[in-house]
Amino acid sequence: NAGVTQTPKFRILKIGQSMTLQCTQDMNHNYMYWYRQDPGMGLKLIYYSVGAGITDKGEVPNGYNVSRSTTEDFPLRLELAAPSQTSVYFCASRPSGANVLTFGAGSRLTVL
Amino acid sequence: GIQVEQSPPDLILQEGANSTLRCNFSDSVNNLQWFHQNPWGQLINLFYIPSGTKQNGRLSATTVATERYSLLYISSSQTTDSGVYFCAVDLGYGGATNKLIFGTGTLLAVQP
Numbered sequence: 732n733a734g735v736t737q738t739p740k741f742r743i744l745k746i747g748q749s750m751t752l753q754c755t756q757d758m759n760h761n762y763m764y765w766y767r768q769d770p771g772m773g774l775k776l777i778y779y780s781v782g783a784g785i786t787d788k789g790e791v792p793n794g795y796n797v798s799r800s801t802t803e804d805f806p807l808r809l810e811l812a813a814p815s816q817t818s819v820y821f822c823a824s825r826p827s828g829a830n831v832l833t834f835g836a837g838s839r840l841t842v843l
Numbered sequence: 844g845i846q847v848e849q850s851p852p853d854l855i856l857q858e859g860a861n862s863t864l865r866c867n868f869s870d871s872v873n874n875l876q877w878f879h880q881n882p883w884g885q886l887i888n889l890f891y892i893p894s895g896t897k898q899n900g901r902l903s904a905t906t907v908a909t910e911r912y913s914l915l916y917i918s919s920s921q922t923t924d925s926g927v928y929f930c931a932v933d934l935g936y937g938g939a940t941n942k943l944i945f946g947t948g949t950l951l952a953v954q955p
Binding site for chain 1: 847874876884885886887888891929931942943944945946947948
């Protein structure tokens with residue numbers, strides 16, 4: 732049981748490049764979330780999903796896209812990376828009927 | 844939108860000391876959680892506590908929902924308690940943790 736796995740752990744992008752942050756959970760959780768954490772700040776919700784095929788925007792969705800084709804995977808796509816997207820990205824999940832989130836270890840992204 | 848404020852922003856303790864962290868929120872919520880982010884960035888849920896008091900070892904939390912605040916108590920602090928403590932609230936109905944709003948955190952350093 733690996734929990735929530737995020738890849739890559741670190742990535743440097745040039746302005747305008749695109750990339751996908753991967754998130755996989757093996758706990759059969761219906762709910763999955765993407766957060767970003769800027770230095771010295773709390774987490775802000777980017778997108779979330781309540782189940783396969785269903786996604787919705789959070790507080791800060793601009794510049795990102797998500798998909799949820801399976802229960803296990805919830806990739807986050809960055810199109811046309813900008814320096815403002817330099818942050819640490821966390822994926823989290825929870826089962827239906829529960830309130831506690833399980834977080835991945837984070838992915839540190841730098842856009843230069 | 845709802846505002847979540849935490850105090851103090853920074854705290855330095857000697858090992859063995861006690862401390863109280865505070866979380867104020869500006870609107871009624873039906874979900875409040877406390878998280879610990881260790882120095883390596885890993886986020887761990889400490890408490891799900893929309894109201895009342897809970898204890899887990901040296902940690903306890905109290906939420907007074909009618910007065911819109913929550914307190915996290917750390918007793919007999921240890922160096923492993925160091926890190927950032929976040930509270931997060933959810934406006935969702937029925938306890939659904941779909942859109943957690945995080946505070947900016949309290950940075951705790953416990954010195955040996």
